[in-house]
Amino acid sequence: MEYSENLSFLQSLQASFCFIFFFFTISFSIFSFFLLFMRQKVWCNCDICCGYLTSSWLMEFGNLCDWYTHLLQKSPTHTIHIHVLGNTITANPDNVEYMLKTRFDNYPKGKPFSTILGDLLGKGIFNVDGDSWVFQRKMASLELGSVSIRSFAFEVVMAEIKHRLLPLLSSYAEKDGSVLDLQDVFRRFTFDNICKFSFGLDPGCLELALPISQFAESFDLATKLSAERAMVASPLIWKIKRLLNLGSERRLKEAIKKVNVLAKELIIQKRKLGFSTHQDLLSRFMACIKDDDYLRDIVISFILAGRDTMASALTTFFWLVATHPEVESKIRDEADRIMHPNQEFPSFELIREMHYLHAAVHESLRLYPPVQFDSKFARQDDVLRDGTFVMKGTRVTYHPYAMGRIEAIWGPDCMEFRPQRWLNNGTFFPQSPFKFPVFQAGIRVCLGKEMAVVAMKSVAAAVLRPFNIHVVHANVAPRFDSGLTATVRGGLPVVVRERRATDQHC
């Protein structure tokens, strides 16, 4: 009797608790939406906000970044406000210099960004500000700046080109007319490279016959779902889904769990095997960091930094070169002039001598930066160089994609793919990083910049001499999927043909 009374008491307690929890969740959600509504001023009636809210820009533009470019080009200061997003967007080089250098302290990545990527990136360099960033930046600059790691990175890339990329392209060239997705190839290529470079591990993703590794698959899913968090109207939506472990948040949690298990296993193995003689980045960091969670965070940030950016840069470079035969033949002429006729692969020194190719790579990054925009959050009220007032807490975005297409910056031919604009009497002539912030600029500039350009040039020189790459939809401008880096929707279908010996020498 007493037992059944206790049981029914417990059941009623449980029911009341469920009811209170349910009531609290619903009230909290309604209240949060109300706050969001108040904060975002969704009633804003200006043309830009209406265009954003109704997606009417889609009638004229294929990509959101093209619409922003149009708006930024039209604005006299090259700065706009999307009130409903609480976002100030600028394509003004003076503002960019101000944010990234002069008032760097006032424009950190900020909490909203680090919360969005926090589950995946933890305390890795990409996701932190302040002391933790200073510490990792110092260590990473020492490592990435060393001659030995640069030559290790070059060896890794050349090995992947020789043993995987070129054999794969040859096998497709033999299957006359077979279509290959070059973007997929580059995503696998860069994943192999970055894993070999970061962990000293070869996932073998470029063996197309093999299924893509579980690590690559989970990593892809985790970055995609993390980026989607930034696209929902309010962070409260994904936060509630995460709390209740629902839908995309459940899938994100599972993907991150897999990434963590694999990364941790790797660290444990390395510790067991001994790492002091190894050249990869993880081994170098392990020499001075003992905390495995921190090591995991550092290495995951490097994979994100060096993988998707490189794949995106290579994809749009090959699209541009294949659709501009005059540029393609100048690249080949230069490679033929600098390399020995029987030399299949360029050395590190010869790559540095290829100024036209260097210019073509920069020109392609100008038009198609892999990171199309990058946001910071103002710590204090401020006024940008063009007079724009920025309220404390505002998201301020600089937009390299738009900046590459602004006449006031690059002249009336800014939409043309013209590598010569980077050359002065045949020698590469760099431009201000604040008008070309493709690798960011100023105090937090990309640490892999030189390595990335060398890798792109190595792939271009090795592939363009023996092969003709025909883009299947050559006249269709790329459309991009949403994400942290620019990914071409539908990939880059190409047909590969071996160049005849006569083509190669004339």
Ligand code: HEM
């Ligand atoms: C074409 C290829 C690349 C592009 C366009 C690129 C672009 C960028 C950009 C825009 C940032 C700033 C991101 C931000 O703070 O929000 C960045 C940071 C960084 N990049 Fe790259 N990157 C490339 C390749 C690489 C490679 C290959 C590595 C190294 C293996 C690398 C390492 C880093 C690191 C460590 C940071 C963080 C710097 C810091 O926060 O202090 N990047 N990169």
